[in-house]
Structures are given as structure tokens and as C-alpha cells.
Amino acid sequence: MASVLTADAPAEIRIFPDADGAARAAAAHIESLIAARTSSGEDFSLALSGGNTPRPLYRRLAADYRDRIPWARVNIFWSDERYVPHDDPRSNYRMARETLLDHVPVSPGHVYPMPTEPANPDEAAWRYERTLRANFSGARSSFDLILLGIGSDGHTASLFPNSPALDETQRCVVVAAAPVEPKVRLTFTLPALNRADTVFFVVTGADKAPALRRIVKDSPDPHLCPAAGVRPPRGTVIWWVDAAAASTL
Ligand code: 6PG
DSSP states (O other), X not given: OEEEXXXXXXXXXXXXXXXXXXXXXXXXXXXXXXXXXXXXXXXXXXXXXXXXXXXXXXXXXXXHSTTTSOGGGEEEEESEEESSOTTSTTOHHHHHHHHTGGGSOOOGGGBOOOOOOSSSHHHHHHHHHHHHHHHOBTTBOSBSEEEEOOOTTSOBTTBOTTOGGGGOOSOSEEEEEOSSSXXXXXXXXXXXXTSBSEEEEEEOSGGGHHHHHIIIIIOOOTTTSGGGGOOOTTSEEEEEEETTTTTTO
């Protein structure tokens, strides 16, 4: 594992030979974060990312940490969702259930999928906003860990370049448009993403190399590269990447 620190942000990039190596290491670090929080008697708040990249990590957590993580103490959220039924193959909730949640003893009452049944997606966004506000108050106003990926265009969650959602300063959850199907999304806003004690970006594959280099080396405008806007003022960002994604760093 190689490690580089980014030029102007307290972020760390951990590079592994392949996606499985990154998944194994990230899973071990997640277990340690959960142990540290729950050993003090508190629950752990985890926001999952979607897409395909997290699958090896979720499978690794299910295979190696079923009995090593107090899953009943983990409150599970999503940082974005495609506005499709939860049984749709494109659903981030369905992907997380299939690769992780159906295989570990989570507490059903502590799993908070983004709602996608309201006819009006903005009603769903407000409903999830209320869910977050009910779970976070006072001293516990931030997520213990938010998992994220990036697209080759530099998007993260469902915050895409030039999206009006990038200008949201008050709400934690909004409706956003994606340039690819499913085009209607619910997504955390940058204020929500930056209310994290720890953010893990998991990035693998050569197709992500240009975006990763741009984010790490150029500190681009978040309107043009939304992942660059994830800089939690009181949090830590760790990138878990494979050699292919890191090939141009
Ligand atoms: C989604 C994700 C999205 C994802 C990137 C990368 O709903 O698709 O939240 O932000 O992390 O699009 O997707 P892949 O991991 O499939 O490359």
C-alpha cells in the first residue's frame, strides 16, 4: 500500500494493487471506526454509496465482518439514490441489500433507505431530510462515516457537474438530475456530505484515473468537479484506490 497526501487538503490516498486489496483494507478500517464509536456506548452512523464500485467492499464486509462488527449498532443511510422502486435492478438500496444488508444482522429499524415511492420526488427528499434531522441533533450532528465514489466526470453521490444542487446551502437532501438513466435522483448536498467525521472515497479502474488526478492535483471548482467539494471542515477524507485509478497520480 502506497500513500500520498494531497497538496492542500488533509486527505490521504491509499493505493492498492487491485480493487480487492482496496476493499479489504477499507473494510478493516471501517471495522475499527465502528469499534471505536460503539465501544463508548454510541451507535455508528454510516451512509452508503451506490453504483458498482462499492460491491467488493460490501461483499468483503459481509464475508469477513458478519460477526466482528456490532451491526445492530450501525445506523445505515444512503448518500444518494436513483428514483426507482427499491426492487429495481438500478436501485442503490437493492444493491446494498444484495451485497451486504441481507448477509449481516443489521437492525431493520436502523436501516433508512431513501424513499422512492412518492409521486413527487421533492416530497421524498423532504421526507429523508426529516429522517436525518430526527437522527442527528446536538452533539451528534454529523455522520461517523460517509462512503462515496466518483464518476469519470468528477461527480459524487448524485451531484453532477454544473448541477443547481451544488449551490444548495441549507438542505441536506435534494432532487437532482443525472445525465444518464435513471435521470431523477435524490442526493445529499455538499453541506450534508461535509457534515462527516470521516469520508471514504473508493475509486477503482483506469476510467477513473483522469478524474482522480484532477481532484487530487488541481483542486478544481466543485461546480465542474463536484467530488472536489467534499472537504469536511472537521473531518478526515481517505481515498481507497487501486493502481489502475492511481496510474496518473
Ligand atoms: C450512483 C452513485 C454514484 C457512483 C458513481 C460511480 O448512484 O451511481 O452514488 O455517485 O458512486 O457514479 O459509479 P460506479 O461505482 O458504478 O463507477
